Amino acid sequence: MKHLYGRYAAMYHFTYMAIGALTPMIGQYLKQIGFSGTQIGSITATGTAVAIFASAFWGGQYSRSIKKYEILIFLCGAAALVSLVLSGIHVYGLFLLVFGVMYFFQAPIMSLSDAFTVESGQGFGGLRAWGAVGFALGTFVTGLFAESLGLSMIFPIYSGSYLLAVAMILWIRKGEGTSRQRSHNEAGSLRGYLEVFKVKPLRRLILCAFFWGGTNVANNTYFSFLYIDGGGSLAGVGAVMLLMVGSEFPFMAWCERLSRMLTMEKLTAISLGISVVRFFVFSLGVPWWMLLLLSFSQGAVNGILLIELVRYAAKLAPENIRSLAISAYYIIGSNLSTICCQFFGGMLLDHFGAKGVYLFFSMFNLTGFILYFAFGLFRPKRVS
Known part of the structure; x- marks a missing residue:
């Protein structure tokens, strides 16, 4: 299966390139077409609210299905097509509706890609690192095109990236043939999710993740406001x-090595602490060049937590509900958390500016950091 490593890496690269094209610039695009900070926050929060239902629904479908390739292909293709429709809408209510439809297809892609990769037996940390490369490239390319051709370029770049991801998944399917054990989970999705939340350490981990995951996603929306307030440009x-x-990328690539040195549980605790400090410094209203210097701190946070929280959840979950455990982590630790951070972030942006948004992010992270230690999750776990 090692010969398929590059194909999995390409799948991650293009799925995250699509997200990188959209999320960092969507706030600026909505502002440009006349939406207020509260409207921006409500749009992004509503999209993520849809994601909660979508992740639960598609997670259950994936868990029961023997057609796992086809589900991922359908979701990527549908998200690509809906985004092109969205690019022509400038009315708030209609934009809100279609944005939610797009998220119904987009939101489950991340968790299902992770489950797809974990099930394959490929090296998850190294492969997920290529998602970071794709996200970075999508953001950079979109920034260049937005400066010269307008912010509406986010939509064709997003769509094209997901269509390339479809091609990569088809390539993986061709390479794997019948070698993958594509059995389905006999448990119904509702019963499976109830089993997930019966595991006390897993339930506690997901609660702690709630106080981090949303700030990670919302930062992609609100960072542009902070950077421009600090004297930076759109490009x-x-x-x-x-x-x-x-x-x-390097932190994701080194993650398993660092985990062996420090343990998964302690490495997660360190990264959560860095996140608290990082957003607090951002809330001080530092100039653009200091944000540039501090940019590498994101690797020590997201580069670790995006890997370790998934691995930790998979470690704590019984094997028969592992894909549902990962979906549950995304539903609560990412999607539900993002609703809070996007919505309240938009309100704080209107009343206190970008500095107020980032102070809220820091305090939100601090809550999760305290709970992580209160629950004893920093202690290495042995799971039979």
Whole structure:
């Protein structure tokens, strides 16, 4: 199966390139077409609210299905097509509706790609690192095109990236043939999710993840406001985001080695602490060049947590509900958390500016950091 490593890497690269094209610039695009900060926050939060249902629905379908390739192909293709429709809409209510439809297809792609990769037996950390490369490249390319051709370029770049991801999944299917054990989970999705939340350490881990995952996603939306307030340019946003997301690559690649040295549980605790400090410094209203210098701190946070929280959840979950455990982590630790951070972030942006948004992010992370230690999750776990 090692000969398929490059195909999995390409799949991650293009799925995350699509997200990198959209999320860092969507706030600026919505502002440009006349939406307020509260409307921006409500649009992104509503999209993520749809993602909660979508992730639960598609996670259950994936868990029961023997057609795992086809589900991923369908989701990527549908998200690509809906985004092209979205590019022509400038009315708030209609934009909100279609954005939610797009998220119904987009949101499950990340968790299902992770489950797809974990099931394959490929090296998850190293492969997920190529997602960081794709996200960084998508952000950088979109920033360049946005400066010269307009912010509406986010939509064709997003669509094209997902269509390339479809081609990569088809390539994986061709290479694997019948070698993958494509059995389905006999448990119904509702019963499976109830089994997930019966595992006390897993339930606690997902709660802690709730106080981090949303700030990670919302940072992609609100960082551009912070950077421009600090004297930076729109083109500079793409360059700094390239450095920020690009810094995740080496940490993701080294993650398993660092985990062996420190243990997964302690490494996660360290990264959570760095996240608290990082956003607090951002909330001080530092100039654009300092944000540039601090860009590499994202690697020590996202580069670790995006790998270790998935691995930790998979470690704590019984094997028969592992894909549902990963979906549950994304539903609560990412999607539900993102609703809070995007919505309240938009309100804080209107009343207190970008500095107020990032102070909220820091305090939100601090809550998760305290709970992580209170629950004893920093202690190495032995799972039979």
